[in-house]
Amino acid sequence: MAKNIEQPVVLPSKLANHDVKFKVYLPDGYKDDSDERYPIFYTTAGGSRINVLKEQLAWLSHVGFGALPKVIIVTVPYIEIETDMEPKYISASGINSDLTIEVLNQEVMPYINKHFKTHPFNILEGFSSSGNFPLYVLANKPELFNAYISVSPALALDKSGLLAKFDNRLASPDYKNKSLYLSLGSFTSNAPLFEGLEKKLNQYAHNNLTWHTEDFRTDNYMTGPMVGVSKAVQKLFSDRSPSDMTQFKASGVKGVEVYYDNLKAKYGYELSSINTLMDLSDMQIEDSKYTDAIKTLKLVVNQSPENAYYLTRLAKAQLAAKKNRAAKQTYNKALILAKAKGDDESIQFIQNKLKVLKL
Template identity: 25%
Template sequence: MRTKSKLLITVASLFLVLAFYPASRPAFAQAEGDKIYLGQLNKLQSEILNEERIILVYTPTGYEQSETKYPVMYLLDGTYHFHHVTGIVDFLTREGRISNMIVVALVNTDRTRDFSPTRDISNRGSRFETAGGAENFLEFFEKELIPYVNKHYRTKDYRILVGHSFGGLFTVNALLSRPEMFDAYVAISPTFWWDDNYLARKARPFFKQSPDLRKFLYISMGNEGQLMTESAERFTLLLESEAPEGLVWHYDFMGDEDHGSTPHLTIYKALEDLYDGWELPPGLLDSTVAAVHEHFLKLSNRFGYEIDVPEAVLNMMGYTALGQENFDKAIKIFKLNVKKYPNSANVYDSLGEGYEAMGEFELARENYALAVEKGEIIADPNLPIYKQHLENMQDKLGLQ
């Protein structure tokens, strides 16, 4: 089937409930009384934190119908950011601008405790009585949360950490404390002022001791007052003068935004910056499979894990060739997609359409039948379309 991408949002085994969102923010989109599920709710009992933690998990469209592994975004303040962030990820993925990914969002219990690296005894920080638990929270990530996610989901060894405000403070502290844990960091309106610019003091010796550091860091700041902006600028000056060459960083001052409006815009821009060059160059879909493979090989070298040519890209290449009536090329590409993604129903349906365009109706029928067979096994949401293609072809062959 010709698809830019499939539009089904992952059906949850445990759906998100309204109680986890502020009353003014709906947890579901509604369509004629039917709920659209946004993700999965899991509960994890933490021995390190001595409490139960709730995590919300988004998996990419088609996750259940494939065996593909994905990078993971870990998102702090999950209650407030899960809905809009997964929307950004889904949109940019469908547009071919970023990689598919899993999003794991943590629901807060005591965010001050978990996100702050020290006890701030200044006038500004002394009111935060439970502060200072960030290292313990990192321990929870390393020894409980990440292993849990890796065990229950198909993950690549590439992780992104995203945090806002105190979460941004935690995100940068994670880079400075345990840089091996994540590969990319997005710190939105971080409270760099904490404990008399503690992170700036911590960063200077860390940078000197880490000349081979290769990470990605995106920092944003809105028009948020002197304390916030000056502390962010101080950290940025430190990055300019002392950050290792392998640390790819970007500071974005959003003068038209405030503390509450920076997250959505930041995450969109940060993901585009992180995945700059991911999108297929113009004309490449009309090129050869070898050229497309070379594109993804370069991305593999850059990100440090194997990135195969996605099923959707090969599908689009096949239909591009089909539209040019280059039937041999189209069939060759569709067959390659079947070989690489044999558990997908759509690859057989596309191959069937290729054969139908060539007038090879029996081969088309065989592949439409395989698409229906696979679609029934994996509960493919496009199964009705596959069945219609098979029925139409059987009519053409007089087999009804």
């Protein structure tokens, strides 16, 4: 599992009139001198929950076909205000939410984008009494984030008229390419408010906001964030690797290229199509379209020329097409890469394949 690198940040805030503190967790493999960039996962989690969350996100992203890409995690700073209210109720009430939004928008997010290798795709997540904040931002400044995750929000504790803020707004073009995941926890006082928001989503959000709700009221409250976050990111990023490959049966590589061009409009950056191209090649081989499969896999190899595995997949397709000489050349290229990386398992696999080829 990936291990996140923790970087505490103390940032003087002119807006809050005090230093704001937050933490940045960098994903495994993050390098300042690399061209690779990452979406940002802003979270209200703190205390013991942040430890669980960072490991959960690391697990969900540690392989290319995981539920989400690797992300930079940033904790949302707590903005101090003068009040006698208990901290957990402050978060739920919304009384410091406007100021928190401005601090994020004008100070924290520019700092993150300046000092770290970021993609222009921002996620905001919150649970329980802090789960109201993602909804508050979505209602008041939806352009600030691309995706919102609100797990078991304490809607009954809100003092800001939060749900009324959504009235007649959800059909606005401000919600185009925005996503919401919302779940209901086990506290019964939140149920009518949750159902009211669901009704508004059903009424207004057909053409713009993409949303999904879950009902966890029969589950233990403390399982909510683990189950909810996993389901939320799975829903959010499921289109990175489409499961229905039949949509590309006729269009082939060109169809995949068009599909990922459309994804770029949602995410704001170019996503890798390699996993989908690999799935496309499998379908082409199953349909005995070996020439098409070889062309598809050569495109994959050109995108990742240092990956021995992709070369072995190309060689397999060449063998299926009875192109044994080409397959042998491809396996030899893969063997050179595997030896350079000291990958003993791949070396053994490729050498066994070469022994079978009699040329």
